[in-house]
Amino acid sequence: MYKIVSKTTLNNTTDKMEIYAPFVAKNAKPGHFIILRVDKAGERIPLTITEHTDETVTIIYQKLGYTTSQLGQKIVGDTVEDFVGPLGQEVEIKEASTLLAVAGGVGAAPLYPQLQAYHAQGTKVDLVIGAKQQRYLILLDDYKSICNKVYVCTDDGSQGTKGFVTDFLKQHLKNHTYDHSIAIGPLIMMKHVVSLHKTFNLSTDVSLNPIMIDGTGMCGNCRVSIGDKTYFACIDGPDFPGEKINFDELISRQSFYTEEEHMCQLEELVSNDKK
Amino acid sequence: MIKNKIKMNEQSPKERTTNFKEVALGYTKQQAIEEAKRCLQCDSPKCVSACPVEIDIPKFIQQLTNNQFKAAYNTIEQDNILPSICGRVCPQEKQCEGACVLNAKFDSVSIGALEHFIGDFALKENYSPSHKITPVHHKIAIVGSGPAGLSNATTLTKLGYDVTIYEALHRFGGVLNYGIPEFRLPNDIINQEINKVKALNVKFEKNVVIGKSITIDQLFTDHDYKAVFIGSGAGLPRRLNIKGENYGGVLYANEFLTRVNLMDAANFPTTKTPIKTGDDVAVVGGGNVAMDAARTAKRLGAKNIFIIYRRDETSLPARVEEIKHAKEEGIEFRLTLNPVAFNGENYRVSTVVCQKMRLGEKDASGRRRPLPTDTYKTFKIDTCIIAIGQRPNPILSRANDQLKTDEYGRVVVNNHETSIPNVFAGGDIVSGAATVIHAMGAGKKAAYAMDQKIKSS
Ligand SMILES: Cc1cc2nc3c(=O)[nH]c(=O)nc-3n(C[C@H](O)[C@H](O)[C@H](O)COP(=O)(O)OP(=O)(O)OC[C@H]3O[C@@H](n4cnc5c(N)ncnc54)[C@H](O)[C@@H]3O)c2cc1C
Ligand SMILES: Cc1cc2nc3c(=O)[nH]c(=O)nc-3n(C[C@H](O)[C@H](O)[C@H](O)COP(=O)(O)OP(=O)(O)OC[C@H]3O[C@@H](n4cnc5c(N)ncnc54)[C@H](O)[C@@H]3O)c2cc1C
Ligand code: SF4
Ligand code: SF4
Ligand code: FES
Numbered sequence: 123m124y125k126i127v128s129k130t131t132l133n134n135t136t137d138k139m140e141i142y143a144p145f146v147a148k149n150a151k152p153g154h155f156i157i158l159r160v161d162k163a164g165e166r167i168p169l170t171i172t173e174h175t176d177e178t179v180t181i182i183y184q185k186l187g188y189t190t191s192q193l194g195q196k197i198v199g200d201t202v203e204d205f206v207g208p209l210g211q212e213v214e215i216k217e218a219s220t221l222l223a224v225a226g227g228v229g230a231a232p233l234y235p236q237l238q239a240y241h242a243q244g245t246k247v248d249l250v251i252g253a254k255q256q257r258y259l260i261l262l263d264d265y266k267s268i269c270n271k272v273y274v275c276t277d278d279g280s281q282g283t284k285g286f287v288t289d290f291l292k293q294h295l296k297n298h299t300y301d302h303s304i305a306i307g308p309l310i311m312m313k314h315v316v317s318l319h320k321t322f323n324l325s326t327d328v329s330l331n332p333i334m335i336d337g338t339g340m341c342g343n344c345r346v347s348i349g350d351k352t353y354f355a356c357i358d359g360p361d362f363p364g365e366k367i368n369f370d371e372l373i374s375r376q377s378f379y380t381e382e383e384h385m386c387q388l389e390e391l392v393s394n395d396k397k
Numbered sequence: 398m399i400k401n402k403i404k405m406n407e408q409s410p411k412e413r414t415t416n417f418k419e420v421a422l423g424y425t426k427q428q429a430i431e432e433a434k435r436c437l438q439c440d441s442p443k444c445v446s447a448c449p450v451e452i453d454i455p456k457f458i459q460q461l462t463n464n465q466f467k468a469a470y471n472t473i474e475q476d477n478i479l480p481s482i483c484g485r486v487c488p489q490e491k492q493c494e495g496a497c498v499l500n501a502k503f504d505s506v507s508i509g510a511l512e513h514f515i516g517d518f519a520l521k522e523n524y525s526p527s528h529k530i531t532p533v534h535h536k537i538a539i540v541g542s543g544p545a546g547l548s549n550a551t552t553l554t555k556l557g558y559d560v561t562i563y564e565a566l567h568r569f570g571g572v573l574n575y576g577i578p579e580f581r582l583p584n585d586i587i588n589q590e591i592n593k594v595k596a597l598n599v600k601f602e603k604n605v606v607i608g609k610s611i612t613i614d615q616l617f618t619d620h621d622y623k624a625v626f627i628g629s630g631a632g633l634p635r636r637l638n639i640k641g642e643n644y645g646g647v648l649y650a651n652e653f654l655t656r657v658n659l660m661d662a663a664n665f666p667t668t669k670t671p672i673k674t675g676d677d678v679a680v681v682g683g684g685n686v687a688m689d690a691a692r693t694a695k696r697l698g699a700k701n702i703f704i705i706y707r708r709d710e711t712s713l714p715a716r717v718e719e720i721k722h723a724k725e726e727g728i729e730f731r732l733t734l735n736p737v738a739f740n741g742e743n744y745r746v747s748t749v750v751c752q753k754m755r756l757g758e759k760d761a762s763g764r765r766r767p768l769p770t771d772t773y774k775t776f777k778i779d780t781c782i783i784a785i786g787q788r789p790n791p792i793l794s795r796a797n798d799q800l801k802t803d804e805y806g807r808v809v810v811n812n813h814e815t816s817i818p819n820v821f822a823g824g825d826i827v828s829g830a831a832t833v834i835h836a837m838g839a840g841k842k843a844a845y846a847m848d849q850k851i852k853s854s
Contacts, residue, residue, distance in 0.1 A: 145604075145605050145610040145611060146610060148610070148611070148615075149609065149610065149611075149612065149615075159567060163661075163667065163668045163669060164668075164669050165660070165669040165670045166567075166660070166670075188669055189669065203567070204567040204603070204604050205604060206565065206567070206604035206605070206606060206610070207606070207609065207610065208609055208610070209606065209609060335652065335655055335656070335659075335660065335670075336565070336566060336575075336632075336655065338565050338566075338606060338632065338790065338792055339632065339633050339790060339791055339792060340575075340632035340633065340634075340651055340655070340790065341634075341649065341651045341652035341655050342634045342648065342649040342651060342652055343648070343652045345643055346643070347643050352636065352642070352643060357791065357792060357795070368643075370744065371643055371644070371744045374644075374645050374743055374744035374745060375643070375644075375645050375744065378645040378646075379671045379673075382665065382666070382671030382673070383671070385666050385671075386666050386669055386671075
């Protein structure tokens with residue numbers, strides 16, 4: 123069992139949680155993730171390690187569906203059943219004097235340790251951060267302390283520029299150039315950012331979030347087509363160069379269990395009603 | 398003497414396809430003794446040398462006929478700590494039973510079923526392994542809790558070592574736990590057998606991925622282990638490498654079986670990991686894994702399930718009993734066919750295209766080699782489960798470039814020791830996908846090699 127040592131609410135759908143897990147913390151590096159199971163009947167879900175100490179690991183999760191909501195109900199002192207990691211490949215921090223980072227929604231969480239590493243090596247980082255509305259923006263202050271510039275976009279215009287990050291980027295890239303870029307967010311956002319950046323000859327790394335079970339290369343659920351090759355995101359990734367990824371296939375695979383996920387949430391609503 | 402073996406009671410096909418309970422119901426005490434009496438007690442028993450761990454088969458059978466159940470258990474346990482498991486899943490017809498002299502004229506002795514009986518009896522009566530332990534106070538770390546790791550741990554513990562098993566998943570047993578379905582090997586049996594290993598004072602740590610959570614170097618430097626055994630298995634699905642393989646609805650047997658066995662998806666939504674098959678399910682492959690996947694799909698409610706295999710029926714590598722059970726349960730066999738493409742819309746599979754094969758000369762495996770023809774067949778499917786083999790798990794070798802592997806990714810060993818001094822390995826990670834009892838044999842032999850190395854240094 124793994125104890126929750128601190129918990130902060132970032133916004134009404136997103137929490138930050140620090141968990142005591144020395145075996146995970148010891149070797150954690152930017153790009154690594156964990157897999158957790160809240161209780162014995164639970165599903166195994168992957169979440170990125172955003173920070174760590176010698177003995178604890180911090181995760182930031184958006185309460186999207188059943189498991190993340192169930193996790194959100196846990197308080198400091200509670201435990202989660204299983205917590206394994208660090209999984210995946212450490213991200214390669216490339217040589218770049220200027221970097222464009224793009225975050226969408228909760229993608230701002232996995233991006234954070236990577237930008238910290240870029241900042242630490244002296245790269246000048248500009249961040250474009252997007253969310254549905256102002257209240258879904260996370261980690262703005264943390265980013266302001268490590269980025270050269272932070273540009274905010276919201277779908278409804280409640281903060282920063284109104285519209286998608288890609289709308290903003292189309293204009294922005296006309297008079298700004300960068301050595302390299304990273305985009306982390308929903309698959310559909312990453313797909314569009316990568317294809318836009320291609321037109322500006324800007325390379326883009328992305329972090330993929332396919333459905334995973336074991337995270338050790340055993341099941342093959344997390345596979346992704348890149349060019350004419352297949353990769354397992356859990357052991358080969360989750361970070362990859364974005365240009366040759368078949369995003370449409372991945373989007374289809376990711377939504378394979380949408381109906382069932384919905385069922386789980388309904389169950390929870392019903393059982394909460396009864397309480 | 399009774400010429401034919403005593404048949405074990407089974408759940409009827411109609412009944413069992415509606416549940417995940419064990420198909421084979423095991424011998425009663427009387428049946429076991431009857432069957433045991435069929436053994437001729439050969440002077441130089443062929444069965445023993447055909448068992449990869451060389452259990453003294455005539456001895457335990459003799460004890461069984463004399464009603465000495467505890468003694469019979471202790472005879473087996475000397476060489477095999479998991480009799481309830483091996484009695485159920487060993488490919489006996491290729492091993493012990495295949496070599497039994499009775500085969501010449503009659504049925505062989507049902508050695509597996511007798512071992513299954515004694516193993517279960519020992520669990521029920523809570524018999525413990527017999528041994529005196531003289532502690533030697535050296536710490537050993539084991540990577541993986543599959544049959545190789547369990548057998549290595551038991552042997553080393555009996556030799557006096559202080560042993561810890563690290564397992565990447567949240568439950569112990571390796572493939573026994575996440576791969577082989579409940580209707581062949583109930584979780585309850587695995588847990589009880591593992592509890593016996595725990596009772597010997599072997600420590601078990603779940604959720605630790607060696608190479609990630611703790612590196613091999615750190616096991617020596619930070620945790621003071623004297624030697625390490627790698628039993629990390631063959632958990633990497635082999636791919637068909639054909640068009641559409643990454644479509645939704647096409648999955649590897651490992652994913653399918655893990656959802657059901659490890660995550661209990663059959664009880665969704667009470668448990669939270671979903672699974673779905675649709676009506677038409679193709680399973681590619683002809684081994685135990687393919688049979689397990691097909692029969693699991695049946696129990697999940699799929700209507701038309703068929704095996705696609707590129708050779709003929711006599712070449713099917715699965716245990717004879719599994720093939721028989723699969724047929725009884727209505728699994729169809731579409732043979733000498735090889736999948737060449739998946740089609741579908743929006744990246745969801747809807748058909749599989751297969752090339753008809755013809756059989757040529759015998760190949761290295763002694764079976765006739767399948768050769769392509771110009772004929773193709775297309776089947777409508779909702780799901781395709783690929784079960785064409787496993788390759789060694791790559792996590793450790795990637796995390797440690799000093800760990801030498803061969804072109805197939807198998808860890809290279811010399812007298813059970815890897816290219817890293819004091820790091821040993823055995824089981825599927827060394828041999829490639831094999832059997833439970835081969836993995837156990839390797840774990841045990843490696844334990845003796847480890848003991849020798851430690852004592853001589
Ligand atoms: C390597 C990696 C890192 C991730 N890092 C973060 C992070 O730092 N913060 C964060 O909020 N989210 C992260 N995610 C996504 C997170 O895993 C999903 O949001 C979570 O699984 C949703 O589970 P749920 O039961 O709450 O929602 P559900 O209702 O079950 O599903 C909602 C969405 O999550 C996806 N999903 C469901 N089950 C899984 C699963 N077992 N594995 C992966 N995806 C699944 C579904 O396809 C769907 O799009 C990451 C995913 C991956 C693969
Ligand atoms: C579906 C299926 C059916 C089968 N049926 C039969 C049968 O009927 N009869 C038979 O004899 N054989 C059968 N086999 C084969 C048999 O199960 C294997 O040969 C045997 O389990 C191999 O044992 P092992 O200990 O080498 O590895 P495994 O059983 O694979 O165990 C390896 C363990 O190591 C863990 N691990 C891997 N990497 C790490 C790491 N870095 N750190 C920590 N832990 C790690 C894994 O999670 C796993 O639990 C079947 C296999 C499958 C898949
Ligand atoms: S361990 Fe397997 S091969 Fe050996 S005697 Fe038992 S059933 Fe036969
Ligand atoms: S070969 Fe057959 S008959 Fe002879 S000892 Fe072994 S089991 Fe008994
Ligand atoms: S999550 Fe199972 S192989 Fe990647």
